[in-house]
Amino acid sequence: MVEQVTYYQALNRALDEAMAVDDTVFTLGEDVGLYGGSYRVTEGLYARYGAWRVRDTPISEGSFTGLGVGAALIGMRPVVEIMTVNFALLALDAIINMAAKIPFMSGGQFPMPLVVRMPGGVAKQLAAQHSQRLEHTLMNVAGIRIAVPSTPQDAYWQLQQAIRSNEPIVLLEHELLYFSKAELDTVQPAIPMHRAVVRRSGSDITLISYSRTAILAQQAAQQLAEQGIDAEVIDLRSLRPIDWQTCIDSVNKTHHVLIIEEDSVYAGAGAEIAAQLAERCFYILDAPVARHGGLDMPTPYNGQLEALSIPTLDSIAQAASKVLEGEAE
Amino acid sequence: MDRQLFHGMLKDMLLARSFEERAAQEYSAGNIAGFLHLYPGEEAVAVGVIHAADQSDYIVSTYREHVHAMVRGVPPRAVMAELFGKLDGCSKGMGGSMHLFDRERRFMGGYAIVGETYPVAIGLGYAIAMQRLPEAVICFFGDGAVNQGTFHESLNMAALWKLPVLFVCENNHYQIGTEIHRHSAVSDVYQRACGYDIPAHKVNGMDVLEVHAKTGEALQRIREGTGPQLLEMETYRFRGHSVSDPGSYRPRVEVDAFRQRDPIKQAEREAQSLYPDAQQLSAVGADHIQLFSAHLQQQDLINEQEIVKLQQQVDSIVEDAVQFAQQSPQPDMQQAWDALNCNRADEVLI
Numbered sequence: 001m002v003e004q005v006t007y008y009q010a011l012n013r014a015l016d017e018a019m020a021v022d023d024t025v026f027t028l029g030e031d032v033g034l035y036g037g038s039y040r041v042t043e044g045l046y047a048r049y050g051a052w053r054v055r056d057t058p059i060s061e062g063s064f065t066g067l068g069v070g071a072a073l074i075g076m077r078p079v080v081e082i083m084t085v086n087f088a089l090l091a092l093d094a095i096i097n098m099a100a101k102i103p104f105m106s107g108g109q110f111p112m113p114l115v116v117r118m119p120g121g122v123a124k125q126l127a128a129q130h131s132q133r134l135e136h137t138l139m140n141v142a143g144i145r146i147a148v149p150s151t152p153q154d155a156y157w158q159l160q161q162a163i164r165s166n167e168p169i170v171l172l173e174h175e176l177l178y179f180s181k182a183e184l185d186t187v188q189p190a191i192p193m194h195r196a197v198v199r200r201s202g203s204d205i206t207l208i209s210y211s212r213t214a215i216l217a218q219q220a221a222q223q224l225a226e227q228g229i230d231a232e233v234i235d236l237r238s239l240r241p242i243d244w245q246t247c248i249d250s251v252n253k254t255h256h257v258l259i260i261e262e263d264s265v266y267a268g269a270g271a272e273i274a275a276q277l278a279e280r281c282f283y284i285l286d287a288p289v290a291r292h293g294g295l296d297m298p299t300p301y302n303g304q305l306e307a308l309s310i311p312t313l314d315s316i317a318q319a320a321s322k323v324l325e326g327e328a329e
Numbered sequence: 330m331d332r333q334l335f336h337g338m339l340k341d342m343l344l345a346r347s348f349e350e351r352a353a354q355e356y357s358a359g360n361i362a363g364f365l366h367l368y369p370g371e372e373a374v375a376v377g378v379i380h381a382a383d384q385s386d387y388i389v390s391t392y393r394e395h396v397h398a399m400v401r402g403v404p405p406r407a408v409m410a411e412l413f414g415k416l417d418g419c420s421k422g423m424g425g426s427m428h429l430f431d432r433e434r435r436f437m438g439g440y441a442i443v444g445e446t447y448p449v450a451i452g453l454g455y456a457i458a459m460q461r462l463p464e465a466v467i468c469f470f471g472d473g474a475v476n477q478g479t480f481h482e483s484l485n486m487a488a489l490w491k492l493p494v495l496f497v498c499e500n501n502h503y504q505i506g507t508e509i510h511r512h513s514a515v516s517d518v519y520q521r522a523c524g525y526d527i528p529a530h531k532v533n534g535m536d537v538l539e540v541h542a543k544t545g546e547a548l549q550r551i552r553e554g555t556g557p558q559l560l561e562m563e564t565y566r567f568r569g570h571s572v573s574d575p576g577s578y579r580p581r582v583e584v585d586a587f588r589q590r591d592p593i594k595q596a597e598r599e600a601q602s603l604y605p606d607a608q609q610l611s612a613v614g615a616d617h618i619q620l621f622s623a624h625l626q627q628q629d630l631i632n633e634q635e636i637v638k639l640q641q642q643v644d645s646i647v648e649d650a651v652q653f654a655q656q657s658p659q660p661d662m663q664q665a666w667d668a669l670n671c672n673r674a675d676e677v678l679i
Contacts, residue, residue, distance in 0.1 A: 026459065052459045058489070063448040063482035070389075070452015073437060076459075078452075097442050098449070106430035106438065107421030108671030143669060145678075166672035194678040243679045 002185045008178040010152035011041045011117075013186070014159035015079060019049055022077065025163055028055035028064055029081030038083055039119055039178045065091035065116060069098045072114040077163055085120030085172065086132040099168040100143030114168040115159070121212060121262055122299055122310050123175040131299035131306070133263035138170055139240050139272060145169045146240040147193060148210040152182045154237055157190035165193075172239075174212040194238035196246040202232035205256040205320055208247060208273060210236040213260045213311055220316035231320060239269055247273070248280055255286040258320050262310050265293040287326055292319035332630055336639070338380050338537055339631070342372040342593045344643040345396040348405060351647045352395065352412060356572050360655070361412045364441075365426050366393040370567035373592035374499050375400050377540025378467060378562075381548060387435045387466045389450045392427035393499075394439035397469060403431045409650035415657035422660040423668050443504075444477025446470050447496070451483045454492035454557075465493040465551045473504025475518055481525075484557070488525040491556035495547050496527070498561045499534070505570045506578045519561035527557050534562030535592045565590075597636055 005013070019025045026049075027042055033056035036043040046054040057064040061082055068078035082088045088095070095116060103112050122131045138146055145167055149155040155173070162169040191197070199214065200221050207217040214235040221231040232250050236242060251257055257277055259270040270291040277289050295309045311319075349367040356365050368375070371393075379388065379400040390397040395408050403419050411418025412426050420430050427441040437453065440446050450468030457464045474480060475498065487494050498518045502509050509516045522529035528550070532543045540562060547558040565587035569576030576584070 055490075058482070058485055060478075060482035060486065063451065063479050063486060066445065066448020066479065066483075067452040067455055067486065070437075070449040070454075071456040072452070073449070074387075074453060074456050076456045093442060093445065094448060098440075098445060102430075102438065103671050104665075104669045105420060105424040105428040106432070106668075107418070107423045108668035109420075109430055109432040111672050113672075165676060166674065167676075192677045192679055241678055245679075 001187050002183055004181050005152050005184045006179050006181050007152045007155050007173070008040050010156040010184050011159055011173070012043055012045075013184070014156045014163075015042065016045060016048070018160055018163045019045065019053060024075060025077040025079065026053040026055065027079040027081060028057050028068065030057055030059055030083045032056060032081050037081065039175070041081065041117070061087050061090040062094060065094035066098060068114050068116070069094055069102070069112070072099070072112050072168070073102065073110050075111060075113070077113045077115070079115045079117060079163060082116060082118040084130060084175070085118040085134045086130050088116070088118050088134060091116075092137070095138070095144065095168070095170065096141050100141050104143055111166045112168045113163075113166045115162045115171065116168070117159070117171045117173060119173045119175045119178070121174040121176065122306065125301055125303050125306055127301040128298035133294070135172060135239050135263055135269045136267055139269060143168065144240065145194065145238070146172060147238050148172045149237065150174070150177065150211050150214045150235055152180070152184045156184055156186070158193055158237070161190060161193040172211065176212055177215075180215075194241050194243060196234050196236045196238070196243035198232060198246065198250065199235050200231065200233040202230040203253055204230045205258060205324060206232045206234060206247070206250040206254045207258050207260060207316070207320060208234045208236065209260040210239060210269070211262070213262050213316075216311060216313050216316055217260050219313050220320065223313065223317045224320055227317075227321070229320065229324060242273065242276070244276060244280065247277060251277065251281045252284055255284055256323050257281075257285070257289045258323050259289065259291045260311055260316055260319075261291070261293040263294055264296045265291050266296045268293055287323050290319065290323045292316060334380065335630060338376050338541065339596055339636070340639050340643060341376045341380070341400050342537065342596060343639055344399065344405065344646060345372040345376065346593060347643045347647045348395065348399065348409070348650070351651060352409070353568075353572055355412070355651065361426070362414070363425050364392070365412070365572045366570065367568050367572065368393055368396045368566070370587065370592070371499060371501060371534070371564045372396060373537035373540050373596065374497070374534045374562045374564050377537040378497055378544045381541045381544035382465070382467055385435070385464045386548070387437050387453045387464065388469075389437045389446045389453070389466065390439050390469045391443075391446060391471060391474070392439055392441040393471070394429055394469070395426065398429045398431065398436050398439070401431070401436045402434045403429065403436055405646050405650040406653040407431075409654040410657045413654040413657065414659070415654055416660040416664065417653070417657035421664060421668060423665060443474045444470070444479040446474075447479045447483030450494050450496075451487050451492055454487060454494040455490065458490065458492050463552060465495060465548055467495045467497060469497050469499060471504065472498060472500040472502065472509050472518055473507075473512060475521060476504075476512060484522065484525040484527060484559075487557040488527050491554065493551045494557045495544070495551060496522075496557060496559040498559065499564055500561050501564050501566045503566070503570070503579070505574070517561070519559060522559040527559050529559035529561065531561045531563060534564035535590045535595060537592060537596045
């Protein structure tokens with residue numbers, strides 16, 4: 001079955017299907033029930049599954065995420081929605097100190113089939129406290145996995161895979177992607193949850209990205225093609241673990257790398273990717289690994305400044321040209 | 330109170346005291362490292378509460394949890410081996426003193442971040458309520474932990490959804506070195522529960538019989554489906570916060586006053602007083618004496634010799650636990666990786 005659906009509908013479908021076949025799956029968070037979710041991901045589920053399985057919570061991120069941890073310890077499959085990633089800072093104890101560490105600290109005794117979904121990124125003038133990225137913090141946490149879907153297909157697959165897994169998984173969803181539409185095939189078997197995908201094949205430079213900037217990178221590649229630059233675009237789909245082999249295979253072809261992230265470049269996700277590729281690909285690189293990302297500042301409210309604080313289609317194309325000119329940023 | 334239960338509780342209290350004092354010695358000898366938070370003085374709480382619970386109830390505890398684990402049935406050997414960081418420890422040497430776990434016995438962990446036990450407990454409670462199971466969750470925390478946000482967040486949700494959780498405050502009057510009047514605007518912890526409409530009581534936590542009785546009543550109400558309950562156990566730790574803390578911030582007279590109320594001595598006194606003396610027996614009259622004697626024989630509560638015998642028993646259990654811990658192998662790095670990836674199974678990630 002192939003149809004055109006939005007990203008939020010794909011997530012909704014994945015959650016609905018998982019809840020239909022497994023009574024231990026339940027979701028909780030602020031306004032996920034009666035209201036249907038602030039990005040409509042849980043729309044219709046409250047009516048279908050009732051209040052115990054689609055639980056509206058008080059504004060208590062620390063404890064309702066921890067509630068998910070406690071329930072997961074005895075085999076339930078909670079899907080916690082944190083209204084935005086910014087609020088997840090209040091839930092980091094539950095994610096980092098509890099979910100990631102209990103299976104380990106107990107000597108391997110407990111399952112942790114916990115999924116924590118969080119919308120994030122820079123949306124439309126939501127100002128600094130609602131325009132956060134958190135991948136840098138979460139990537140450093142041994143014991144959790146991180147998926148960063150950019151398409152409805154990946155959102156569908158990765159949420160279903162996350163719910164089935166017995167390990168704690170964070171899904172970083174991008175607020176500007178919820179209403180983007182693309183094909184969803186619900187019959188085709190899923191590819192492994194953390195495998196990277198080559199979205200566009202090319203021979204001159206490898207653009208590595210994830211989430212919304214992976215979409216921008218594909219558009220930038222079109223623009224570069226008009227300038228005679230043949231860019232390969234890798235959508236990582238996952239930040240922990242990262243599929244290094246797909247990256248290395250690409251660098252073997254192109255010998256040039258540009259990493260694009262919306263997050264601040266300083267100690268961001270790209271720092272780890274750049275370090276790994278510098279170590280693993282040093283002798284096949286024709287230029288230093290380059291990074292292009294958000295400015296090292298909180299996101300400004302002003303619309304023009306906000307747009308300039310994160311990568312755009314044009315800035316990505318320019319950054320890629322610079323790498324090939326040997327003038328990396 | 331039946332003899333077996335009483336003997337079990339007294340034995341557990343004696344074991345707790347003996348185990349903890351020995352752990353302190355082993356710490357000094359260098360066999361135990363890291364932080365070590367000991368329980369002497371507070372035994373009546375863990376023993377009274379956990380003896381009143383069903384085996385199917387879940388226990389969530391803090392970093393001062395060796396005794397809770399043992400009372401729940403985790404073998405002293407496995408607890409001591411964990412303190413030693415050895416492979417036969419109940420967390421395979423990966424957790425240590427503050428992170429004892431035993432899935433089979435529903436001992437859901439010791440947590441070392443103050444205030445973490447509440448969300449874990451309401452999560453377990455949520456799973457139980459959602460599946461309409463008859464179980465309950467016992468959530469331990471200290472008086473210092475009531476100032477964390479999770480206390481309020483979790484009590485609110487527990488009350489809102491009538492979750493089967495018994496919140497048990499071990500009020501030993503100190504959050505590390507800060508006395509309760511200096512850390513809490515309301516020094517009667519149980520009063521805080523009324524903000525969430527949770528029934529709460531203060532209990533003499535130095536009296537194991539009272540602890541046991543009040544816990545039983547609270548659990549009964551929880552099983553009737555009325556939602557969470559809170560008990561504030563007023564108790565005292567005879568030692569510092571951890572072995573590295575001499576506790577010098579506490580007035581000597583205060584420590585001495587609480588030592589006079591040693592819960593183990595109190596339990597022993599209570600046990601012995603259940604024996605009627607000759608005068609009491611004669612006052613009952615002949616027929617009643619026969620009946621009463623038969624009843625006592627049947628109950629056969631306890632006497633001095635039996636206490637000495639119990640003490641010998643627990644001392645040898647502790648000695649055996651130390652021997653076991655010493656002989657247990659060190660875990661290797663592969664076992665650490667296996668613990669980290671214990672939930673991976675055959676999942677293909679990339």
